[in-house]
Amino acid sequence: MTGLDPAGLRFVAFDFDGTLTDYVQADTAALRDLHAHCALSTPFGEFLTRAVDEIMAFHARVEAGLGDPLHLDEERLGRTLHACGVTCTPGHLHLYTQALLRATVPMPGAADLLTALRARGVPLALLSNAYDGSAQRARIHACFPEQPFDVIVIAGETGHLKPHLRPFQAMLDRLGLPAGAGVYVGDSPTHDVAGAVKVGLPAFLVHPHARVQDRARQLGAAAVAANLAEVGALLALSTSA
Template identity: 65%
Template sequence: MTSIQPFRPTPEPLAFVAFDFDGTLTDFVQADLRALDTLRRHACPQIEAQAFVDRAVDEIMAFHERVEAGTSDPLRMHAERLGRTLSAYDVICTPGHLGLYVAALIRETRPLSGAAELLTALRQRGLRLALLSNAYDGPEQRARIDACFPERPFEVVVIAGEGEALKPDPRPFAAMLTQLGLSANRGVYVGDSPRHDVVGARASGLRAVLVHPHPSVQEQGKRLGAVHAVSRLGELLPLLAR
């Protein structure tokens, strides 16, 4: 007797690739460090560079903790973080200081190695591109994205801070899918955070790919449901082609 095989639907062909921004397509840490040094040299050049950076890093981490606790306004990140950092060196943070830092941050935002080439190759294969960033400040983040990719390769750009929720909440992913006009099973989301990118993408029905240089983080991404975990962007194209 011939056994009846279970029906297995053919996977939908890949129609789009969506990306996280900071940590995935650009290195926020390096841009931030260069912008901080621009501010230090202007506001308090007598302060040792590493001491200034260490203080600023402590302040941004503390700010994110306050945001998660609901005690700080996300849109006041620069004012609170830089205000507290400069105050430690008896300098009052002015709008001029904030503008100097933001201008330097935008200027120093650059594509990671292989990012521009990957986006070009995906578009040449007929894939639509989208970007979903977890940033708080929409206009500033859009300026950074445009500075990084002036050719504007993304058909859809969603800044989670402009909506009701941040990743890993599925709502920013749903907003991106709505703007694309495509279902989740037609695409893949690429990011560097197991917690925010992999979990959020999977909760939205998207396939998730993690890009991170550390094997332990790659393993965490796989445990949380990433279909692939790679160390650099250059490894993505053959995987997505399959």
């Protein structure tokens, strides 16, 4: 835990998608519901591949200044359904959104970890790398209806996505604490670890693959873990007096 003072940990902050919830699983489930509702002749595997390609293409357009970041679902699902011969309607968008909310559930161990930290009196923050604050907050609330977070920051609302330092600094400003007072837990070496390190915030990577863990170490991760249970073990050490 290089650079982290175990006795001085005054907050723990988390990424959301890929860390506290499985976006890929939820998105796949919601797309499956949409595919069934539309009774598409296109096999679901092809439909899913197209939908994944479209979300990547959307992000590329936004980064190039060619798209409105708040129109993710409308553009992505519109293009995906159009390729299957279906015109996307508000009803389709609503169906997908509701299915996504139902499928947005905590990662194994997430609720227990947050509950244990809250019981210790450790302030909790969440910094999510999303564009649409309203939609993302709805997903966060669906996942954790007990609202365990003292601070929630949606990166897109700061004008920059991770790994830019602005979202991290906005989170620290909301907490009213310096970067060295806590730790950030995320699943991406590039977005979470590198971004946190930029602002001087110790970062824990949670990811099961050794190659990803190695990349995180190269970018300055204070620690790596395969799952949230291991993160909990690290934080139990880090938050002890």
